[in-house]
Amino acid sequence: MLNKNRRLAVLLLSLAITACGLTQAQAADSANPADTANPASAASSINAENKKVYEIKWAEEDLSTPMSWVESPYFNNPLYKETRFENYNDNAPIPPGGPRETSFYMVYRADGLYMFLQSNEPETDPNGNLKESWLEMFVVTGEGDLPYHQMIVPTSGNAVEYYEWQTEYRDNRPLKGSVKINSGQIPGGWGTVVIIPWENVYDALPLNGGNWQFNVIRWSPSDGQTWGGQVHQPGRFNLLHFQAPTAEQRMAIQKYVLTYAWSKFQTTSDELTAAWFNNDNKEDKDFFNGLVRPMLVEGKVKGNQMHKLDRMNPAETDELFQTVPEWMELRYNVDDQRQQFLKNALFGM
Structure with missing residues (x-):
């Protein structure tokens, strides 16, 4: 009998909670009729409230x-x-x-x-x-x-x-x-x-x-x-x-970043050459000649287009802009190659 009464109490409590939830939902719907009629409006309202x-x-x-x-x-x-x-x-x-x-x-x-x-x-x-x-x-x-x-x-x-x-x-x-x-x-x-x-x-x-x-x-x-x-x-x-931005404004940003990236690439190239090649360590020279120099040559070949940057149209600017990560991340790329080079030397890979 006790268990039966407990089950009845739980059932009544569940019904009460459900009724309460329905009442709150109906109140919210009546308070925001536009939101219920248009789900997109409701989402916009939530975003506006949160951010x-x-x-x-x-x-x-x-x-x-x-x-x-x-x-x-x-x-x-x-x-x-x-x-x-x-x-x-x-x-x-x-x-x-x-x-x-x-x-x-x-x-x-x-x-x-x-x-x-x-x-x-x-x-x-x-x-x-x-x-x-x-x-x-x-x-x-x-x-x-x-x-x-x-x-x-x-x-x-x-x-x-x-x-x-x-x-x-x-x-x-x-x-x-x-x-x-x-x-x-x-x-x-x-x-x-x-x-x-x-x-x-x-x-x-x-x-x-x-x-x-x-x-x-x-x-x-x-x-x-x-x-x-x-x-x-x-x-x-x-x-x-x-x-x-407009097409002209977009290109202005790209050309500004390209100018900086090309300058950074050249400075980093000089620093890497001094660090890895201009010394008497044969292993450093081998690393530079085998893995670093090809990256420098490739980057400089792409940089040959920089002399006509001011005359480039949007399509040409977009294409050259793809080089920005390569120029900006040269030091990171060399670090990656150095880690692999040392692994190969240590483990004979």
């Missing part, structure tokens, strides 16, 4: 200094100014326009991604100097489970801190040493320019548009303001959407 998206457009102006941004048509232009920040501790939206408002602007050019972060700040220290903030930034050059780069940029222009959470390899190159930062005082507070040059992210270029993942947290003298979650929360990073 902020900032649209990045092409620009031609020189925007390398804080004041060049202040004097540009982008500054305080609602078409470019991003103010959707939240309190770091409780995720409460921060109304724009406050005395400590945080905002950013972004455009991209032939040579890289240009970010400008505006940190309004009313407070000064006892000496009358404007109190500094720290901008903690997380950048993922694409979507999905990819390595992210972290840097902390003091608005005062003090030394930047870089953190890389995966080992450097051909598909994960650190930002330190390539990012350009210019920070200083502007009317109302601080202005900070952060430029990520395309040569550092040559395998993630917005040649056809696309998205990167991003977050920035401003640690002001009195609060934390975040655009996308807390520190080290890649699941809450928001999206930077690159507006697709």
Whole structure:
């Protein structure tokens, strides 16, 4: 009898839960009739709730200094100014326009991604100097489970801190040493320019548009303001959407990267020749002649086209652009060959 009563209780509880679920579903349907009528609309609504998206457009102006941004048509232009920040501790939206408002602007050019972060700040220290903030930034050059780069940029222009959470390899190159930062005082507070040059992210270029993942947290003298979650929360990073470039803009990016890659290839070639051939070690010479020199010759043959780069049409530029990884990754490729060479010598393979 006891077991029968237990089964009856479980059955009644299950029915109650089911009825409750149906009631909640019906309430949700009545509250969002457009979503039930159009599944695509529902998906768009979910994406909008989960991710902020900032649209990045092409620009031609020189925007390398804080004041060049202040004097540009982008500054305080609602078409470019991003103010959707939240309190770091409780995720409460921060109304724009406050005395400590945080905002950013972004455009991209032939040579890289240009970010400008505006940190309004009313407070000064006892000496009358404007109190500094720290901008903690997380950048993922694409979507999905990819390595992210972290840097902390003091608005005062003090030394930047870089953190890389995966080992450097051909598909994960650190930002330190390539990012350009210019920070200083502007009317109302601080202005900070952060430029990520395309040569550092040559395998993630917005040649056809696309998205990167991003977050920035401003640690002001009195609060934390975040655009996308807390520190080290890649699941809450928001999206930077690159507006697709025109054919001319696309080619301008490619030609900029090609020029850099060709120069890098030549410099690395000279360094490798000095390291492996210009010494008295026979094994090093054998390695260079057998495995390194052919790569250098092949790369230089392709580089013979660089003298006509300015005259290339889109199809010719696309074709030569396929050489960029070969030129940029020469040192990685030689390291791979060296490892195999040593294995062969050690194990007689």
